[in-house]
Amino acid sequence: MAKTKTQFICSNCDFISARYLGRCPNCGEWGTFVEEKIQPETQSRKSRVGLDGKAAKVQKINQVSLEETPKVATDLKELNRVLGGGVVAGTLVLIGGDPGIGKSTLLLQVSGQLANHGKVLYVTGEESATQVKMRADRLQVGGDDFYLYPETDMEAIKKQVEELKPDFMVIDSVQTMQEPDLTSPIGSVAQIREVTADLLQIAKTNNISIFIVGHVTKGGAIAGPKILEHMVDTVLYFEGDRHYKYRILRAVKNRFGATNELGIFEMRDRGLAEVANPSEIFLEERLAGATGSAIVATLEGERPILVELQALVTPSVFGNAQRTATGLDRNRVSLIMAVLEKRANLLLQNQDAYLKAAGGVKLDEPAIDLAIAVAIASSYQDKESPASDVFIGELGLTGEIRSVSDLEGRLKEARKLGFARAIVPKNNLGGMDVPDGIKVIGVSTIKEALKLALD
Template sequence: MVTQRRATKKAKITFVCSDCGGESPRWEGKCPHCAQWNTLQEFREPTEVATAPHRFSSLAGASPVQKLSEVQARELQRQPTGINEFDRALGGGLVPGGVILIGGDPGVGKSTLLLQAMSSLAAVTPVLYVTGEESAEQVALRAKRLELPTDGVELLAEIRLESITEVLLERKPKVAVIDSIQTLYSSELSAAPGSVSQVRECASQLTRLAKQQGTSMVFIGHVTKDGSLAGPRVLEHIVDTVLYFEGDTHSSFRLVRAFKNRFGAVNELGVFAMTDRGLRGVNNPSALFLSQHQQNVPGSCVMATQEGTRPLLVEIQALVDTAHVPNPRRLSVGLEGNRLAMLLAVMNRHAGIVTYDQDVFVNAVGGVRIAEPAADLAVLLAIMSSLNNRSLPKGMVVFGEVGLAGEIRPAPRGQERLKEAAKLGFSVALIPKANAPKQPIEGMEIWAVDRIEEAVSRLQV
């Protein structure tokens, strides 16, 4: 009789970067791969390695080589969660076998949102909520406070990976939530829960199980002090979808943004309001990002931005004041700081407006973060308006990218932006000439410009 042998070897120690996932044979203060400081964490392989291949078995077993044209592609049958804004961020709902990682600051509402989703899904499909950070009583108290129906929600308070795997194989839920992935540990590893090796192993095992069973699985992840997901970067590569909770915990509004989605569009945005009954979707998010001024004020400009497939109207505010120090301050909130410095140089060179002796502060109202360059024109006009203490025309919306040569470049999906603005009652649009609509938009006057000098002379700011 042949017995299965276990090979022993000396423990191998490597150091893994929590930011980029790169490995180093020794600890260093700065990661040699991404140059980030204090991100290397010790990763110790177990001294005993099982010769049985079950830990690293393939997701779908052996597969023959075949032509791509012969592969039968089928449409994914998504499962709506019952929360429209959450479904929008996911790209339409949960995908069977899809693995989702959702992160955010402590107390922002991750567990609340997923408990609401599980309560809604329990009416139509088997679900399992695994809690590692809270006891079963604490989860029950939250559900009672939110007045959620929980008859069909199965709850497991466990952090041992092998025990969770047994329950998943026995119950075969269609949707499972792991709260959180950093609390789990595998008994096959000697490292502590939350370490690089434990997070990587637990995420890999659960992902394989989700693919094999067709279970939609959601991981809740911790974030670091700079807002990125804690743990190895490989964690984001393993999963299919990565969602981030944005928003100040002192504010009642929350944004859920998709940064990676293998089954849908990235940069999709779900907007929520935190109430005493949990998170509620906002039907008209543009109203959140527009200040309710009784009259036009200098330094305010409304821009039409695009978040995924959703057009949004956001108010850009600027404050320009005389600097009282040799080096004037340049501060932007919700917008890229380096781009602000570039736009000030363009404004000086091509529009003749000087701000070298002025402090410039720019803010996107409502806590939204705008990364697209189509905000350039709105930022410049808000700065000019504040500098000259002259408000922009009432009911005007703006978008367009500004180049270093002073040209105004088109933005994608300009028609959708204009239609959203017209729907909310805006009557004038200052846009790039390349975005000028072929057919007139009812109730809206279009001002199409080619260069920044033309925009300034048109507004006389």
């Protein structure tokens, strides 16, 4: 009997090694290699043939009809925004998030809404049909075209797809599905890759929109090989703290819409409710007269959102000053503090700094630099900035305030929420129509900005 051969695959970049390695030589990550049995040679995967028996064919691009891939809008406008206008026929959407964050709740609600537009097949590998029904009753979800199928075998699932011919499909979750021809255990790299490849073929050949639930690792990335995110059309991350009511749905990849688009939801007893104006929830608990606070108009996808940035700067007790950031990039915070020390004459090297983006949102665009700098300086000097001010701008290493994108849209959002003054990059003002009702002041350096904000 031939000896079973194994190989080791990096779950981060799919690098293959004949033996186990602590660190991947391709991507440099530690502890990412998983063992996989080498499968015997089999026939190649069949070409794309739909449920109607039609195979894919070569076409001129001018002859391809867009009517075959319509967008179906759900009742959740926030979800439609993140998806790029609605659910596109024949797409594969991957939704990842921490356990208990609400992924299954979101998809159960969406399935009930999509059942008004076609047949929905909800495949669950983690719950029984009774358990899903109990949640559906609590969420008041149902319909004659809403079908449940508690199964993990992909061959059985494909047979049900051929019989039912659904328009929409949910897989909860991809880590529980298995290909019976593979000897690898459920949830392994090989299983996840093959299951996703099967689902991709089902979606593309039959114009079925498929939502896949994916578990995440301790680092917050979707578990399984990185190629999983390359195979799907859209990757969404469902973020938030289970101890708080707000949830954030973020698009990190979208072939049919803007990347880094944001949708805000509120978790209630009857499920998830969309938040129409997220800027208000991020500012509703702002303390009047507090130091170390600054408001920024950030751009998430195509939507401007106002967020409060908070900073607490205190003398360091230990030898090395600490830099802690929640919702912000710690390296960006360290860089801004270095610029403040060098260009604004603030002695911060012996100060501990704790920064936070209020509301649990994560910000990573350059336009938040000025607001971070103002919050740090406000806490260090123990001077409050005016409550009606908003700060927008990128901070350069020489202390200059650099221009940002879509300043006009950010200012309109600030004016709508009652802000009276905006400190922005001076280079952005040329040729721009300043919205009525808000005073806009252009600055060139961080010194000018701090003088306006704190004096």
